[in-house]
Amino acid sequence: MHRQLIARRALLGALLTGTFFAAPGVGADGFSIERATWSTDRDRLVVRGEGADDDRVTVVNAYAPNQVLGSDRIDDDDWRVRTRSPSPVPCRIRAILSDGTTLERDVRRAPTDCAPKSASEPPPPVPDITVADVVASEDSGSMTFVVSLSVTAEQAVSFEYATRNGVAQADDDFIEANGTLTIPAGSLSGNITIGLVDDTVSEPIEAFTLELSSAENAVLADSVATGTILDDDSGNPPPPPPPPGTGLSINSTSANEPLAGLPASPVPSNDLLNSGTHALLVANDLGMHCADLDYQIFSILPPFNVVHAQVLLRGEEPQILDDTTIDVVYSATSSDNDPALANKTAAQRGEPVFKGNFWEEMAVLNDPGTTLPLWYQVYSPLFFGLLQPADLVQDQGLPVPESMKLAGNGIEPSCLTTADPRAECQLLQAWMPGNLDPYVVNDQQRFDRFDHDVNFFNGLLGGLGLGAVIPDTNWFAAEGVAIMPVDDEGRSNAYPLMRVQAIDKATQQVVASTDVVLPVASEADCQSCHARAMDCATITQETYGYTMACTEEALDRHDLADLGGVMTLDGDDLGALPPGDTLEQRLLNTAKINILRTHDAKHGTTLDSRRRVVCASCHYSPALDLAQLGPTDSAATEQTQHISMSRAMHGHHGDLFAKDNATASLFPNMPAPNDPIRLQPVANHLDLYPLAGDSEQTVEEYVLQQSCYSCHPGKRTDCLRGAMASAGIVCQDCHGDMLAVGNDFSHDFPNNAGNIDTGKRVPWAVEPGCQSCHVGDATSQPGDTSGFIYAADSIRLLRAYRTGDVDATPIRATGSRFSENRIVNDQNQPVDVLYRLSKGHGGVMCEGCHGSTHAIWPNGNPNANDNVAAIQIQGHAGTISECTVCHETDQLSASTQDGPHGMHLVDDRRFWREAHKDAAKRENGRPNGGTCGSCHGSDHRGTVLSRTPVDRSWSVESRNRTVAAGEPVGCDVCHSLDKSFER
Structure with missing residues (x-):
């Protein structure tokens, strides 16, 4: 601690003083700058050098030392700092060692507009303006907003202010106000007083906003404040308190960190700025992404998140803006009310912060002389030669091709058939905000792609009426963000927040900000069946915040002896131990090893001896088919010879029975939504669910956890969590039971390689939509309602398919005002577009107003991170329904x-x-x-x-x-x- 304090003081001194020795490139004790090079093609500055191990080097602009370019800890006598898109590009850099020693070097190949050109006195700091929220009772007559400056200014600071209606309305609840406030030079704050209207009407808690704009001699760091009015005519309860916990749950990096290396405070969030001139609608595409924590044994899914954003210029007819005028960026942020704050931190568990080992380099098991990163060992088979070992560094996601360059784009041949597919496919990669210095920085990362149109498997599925080029999507896309479900203090948090911001390219000012969830979970409880019960018992409520009961249902094979037997936390029959840095990681790996050994014994494979397996190399998964090729055989894949991943998981497991009770399904079916037993105690129905034992759950809860939530993130993560969950809808009500989901196109592959059954379900393409339950309105319903299960309102359905349909075929009510888009593709096939790809009013994406799939707004937990975006956008949770979000409504016809x-x-x-x-x-x-x-x-x-x-x-x-x-x-x-x- 003492050394860190000295180092920070030394760094501060080196940054602030101008009278120190700065050698040209070599210092004492081997500290040196070997090179400092700017690459215009890569828009990147790389600085490298040598020094003593474990010292930290910070690189700054030598002539503008407040511009910190990054830092690195010296390892094996080497250090390196890389930074993308620095503004400005420095002409000369300064490297500062932990003890304050400094060296300087000119930037090789610096552009002509590098800056500054020479040393000069630093300019006086520019104040940041912030305005605080206010709560007042209506009988107080007024409320006063305090506007603060971060530092005193040498000149007077002025800015404009104006009130904006929320639930509280001007003239009815408060006195509308606008004007200009000036804070004199040398002062640190000013006040804006807004009058309140006191009446005798009992009202709920109401709020309006005060917005600041057009600042002179200062920067608007926080330009919007909320004025909350408490009614004095009735006893309104206070807002719900935040959940217990300490600190902030922020997820800026996917790097691991020993507890001793964690900074004393979390990375700072970028300021939440809104000009009031633009609306920013943002959504994750699926509502839940999953990722393995450990990639040493096998992997089902990589860290890969997708975010879409639309920026609208507000007005009578709002305009959707594109990348010619707007940049969109993201960085990590947090919520004071995050329910995850109740989860244990790594320090509380006494463990290092382990987020995953996706980027870790390890020896190839059958070639111990070769070391490669795990991501390459596992996922290169699915890129068919396009992926190279140097393509990813820590916090960088897998490359994603431009969909409109793939087969079926309607313009040109697939980029994969060209001479240089890596270039022609326009592969782009997303970064975590802390990539340049994990746990220290939180840099804004660009949405690198603007999709005017999206190619959804048109070349593969267009002829089946399941694929198409989706026109006019008009969204910014950040694809492949490699975020993990562990925050920077080691808490489990499946719903981390990213602050998405729209920047005007002409002014470089932030015009709108929205905080959105990037959902990610690693809760795939393979351990429940594939690990030893006594091993699962080591996961305790006291340490981990949950418990795990394991049945050992899959540990009954007697032909594993030659493979090492059953792996446990204590090791296997050969004395080998499960790898892992944490107890959870080792337990997960015991289950993964047991799965590979069971697979080897049953199918004659040698997966456990190879490991680093991606299941989709044999069992095709559309979710991982970024090239949109369909089931493909290659030197590293056999996808046409084996059933799909969906069929292997749903179809196989859905047909299993307990080893001690041949009539008891391990993954039972869900009763219909209108069956009264769903909400009754499962203990009352042991004739139907004999494995329930002394469970205190309802039938609905028990079946859901024993079926979908045995593998999908639900028992602790609550993947299905939005308005549907609040209404009692469960997975099976939309998708059908496991055998229905697993009955897909690949059933004949083992007998007839690649023989696709076009009459069966295609995962990822045949999915229920809004129209499957929202079949009409109060006066207009479909003519054929056979098999429909209506809700009590006689308007909506409780199930997305008809009674008696064993395949759970989604209902298509294309005439409903709530239906998704239907288009005709270039093969003259009508295509019902998925909800996540559809758009509605004014070309706005459906998810922008209603929220992500599986997380339709609002989330029933008022503190949930899912609700933050809608509250920021319109002042309350739920569907974006306030016209003023995008429109100047007084310009519209009443x-x-x-x-x-x-x-x-x-x-x-x-x-x-x-x-x-x-x-x-x-x-x-x-x-x-x-x-x-x-x-x-x-x-x-x-x-x-x-x-x-x-x-x-x-x-x-x-x-x-x-x-x-x-x-x-x-x-x-x-x-x-x-x-x-x-x-």
């Missing part, structure tokens, strides 16, 4: 019904005071009450489709009308139903 799914203006006084009257009179003369009846019902009393996401209040004819969150808005809220039917 009577418009051109909103999403045919919506009128939401919470707009022009509409509910006057315009809705004319609309009602017009629509009442039409069948089923016209468009009003579609959502409010033919009786005008309101339906599930007219529910309000937050408390709404209206002042009508001098009376206040309120509808609580979750309640339907009907015409009789404000006046008689008879009046609502007037024509």
Whole structure:
């Protein structure tokens, strides 16, 4: 600790003083700068040198030392610092050793616009402006926002401010205000006071925002504050407290770190900035990505996350902007209310921070003289020669081809058939924000691709009506972000946040920010069946925050002796021990080794002797088919000769029975959603579920955990967690049971290589959509409803397929106002586009307003990270439903019904005071009450489709009308139903 303190003081001194010795490139004790080179082609600066092991070197711009370019710990007498896109590119760099020793060197091949050209006095610091949130009771008469400067300024600082409506409305709840505030030179703060309207009406907690803009002589670091108004006419409960825990859960790097190497504080977040001129909608593509923690034995999935973002210029008709005017970047951030703060840190467990070994170099097992990174050993077979051992460094993701360069792009031959496919396929890779100095920096990383269109397996599945070039997606894409489900303090956190920000290319100013979840989990409980029960018992609640009960169902083979027997934490019959740095890692690897040995014994393979196996090299997985080739045989793959990964996992396991009870399914089927036993104790139904024993779960909970959640992340991760989960929908209600999911196109592959059954399910392409349950509205439903299981509202379905359909074929209600896009591809085949690839109102991606698949907004936990984005965007959780997010609504017609799914203006006084009257009179003369009846019902009393996401209040004819969150808005809220039917 003492040495670290001295080193930090030395570094600070070297940065701030200008009167020190700076040798040209060689110092005492072997400290040197061997090279400092700029590469224009790679947009990268590389600085290398030598020194004494374990010292840390920090590199800065020699003539602007506040520009820190990176740092590195000296290892094997070498150190290296790499930085991408520094601004500016330095003309000369300075390397600062831990003890304060400094060296300098000119940057070789520095561009002509490198800067500064020479040493000069540093300019005075520019103040950051921040404004704090305020909470006040309405009877206090006003609330005061305190605006602070980070440092005193030599000149007066001025900026404009304006209030913006939230749930609290100007004139009804607070006095609208705008103007200019000036903070005199030498001062550190100023105040903005907003008047409050005190009334006698009982109201919920309401809020509005104060926005700052157009700053002079300072930088807006935090330009938006929330004013929360507490009602004095009723006892409102306070907001829910944050969960227990300490520190922040932030995930900036996927590097491992011994506890002794962790910095005293987490990496800082970049400031949350919003100009008010743009909207930024962001979503993860799947709602859950999975990744192995350990790659030494075998791997199912790599660290690979995908984020899409759309930037809209607000106005009467918002414009979706592209990469000609906007850059989009991401960096790590956190939430004070993150439920993961309750999880144990690595320090509390007494373990190092282990995030994974994806980038670790290890000897090739059958060629011990060769050392290669694990990612290459495992995943190179799936890249068919395009992947090279030097392609990835720590925190860098797998390369992703431009989809429009692949087969079926409709423009040119596949890039894979060209002379230089690595270049022609435009492979891009994503970075973790801490890649340049893990646990220290949190650098913004660019969304490297803007997809005008997306090729979804058109060359492979277009002829089947399952693939197409999806036109006009118009989103920024960050693909292959290598994030792991462990935060920087070693906590398990499957829902880390990234701060996505839109930057105006002309001004280089951030115009919008949104925090989004990059979901990732490693919870695939192979141990439950493939590890010894006494080994699983070592995972204790006290240390790990959960327990694990293992059944040993898969440890009954008697032909493993020649393979080493069953692997346990204590080793196997040959004395070998399971590898791993943590107890969880070693337990996982015992199960993985046992799986390979069982596979070898059953199928005559030699997987355990090779290890570093990726299952998809034999069992095709569309999720890993980045080249969109379909099942392919090569020197390293045999995908046409074996059933797919989906069939191997779902079909095989779904047909297994307990070894002690031949009639008891290990992975039982889920009762129908209208079967009353689902919510009854499973202990009351042991005739159906004899393995339940003394379980205290309901039938629904028990079956879900014994089936889908035996492998998918659910028992601890709650993968299915959004609005569907809150409504009681489970995996089987959308996808069917395991045998239905596993009954796919590859069933004949072992007998007839590559013989695709086009009548069977294609994983990744044949999936349920919104229209599978949201088949219509309150007055319009499909003609053929046979096999439908309706919810109590008689509008929505509880299951996405018809009763009696053993294949669980998704219902397609293409006439529904809630259906996904249907397009005709270039092979003249109609294609029902997946929800995650569909768009709606104004070309906005569906996930931008509704949230990611499996995590449809809102999450039922008010503190969940999933809810953060919607709250930031519109002020409350749930579907983005406030028109003001993108529109200047006063520029729109008050009577418009051109909103999403045919919506009128939401919470707009022009509409509910006057315009809705004319609309009602017009629509009442039409069948089923016209468009009003579609959502409010033919009786005008309101339906599930007219529910309000937050408390709404209206002042009508001098009376206040309120509808609580979750309640339907009907015409009789404000006046008689008879009046609502007037024509």
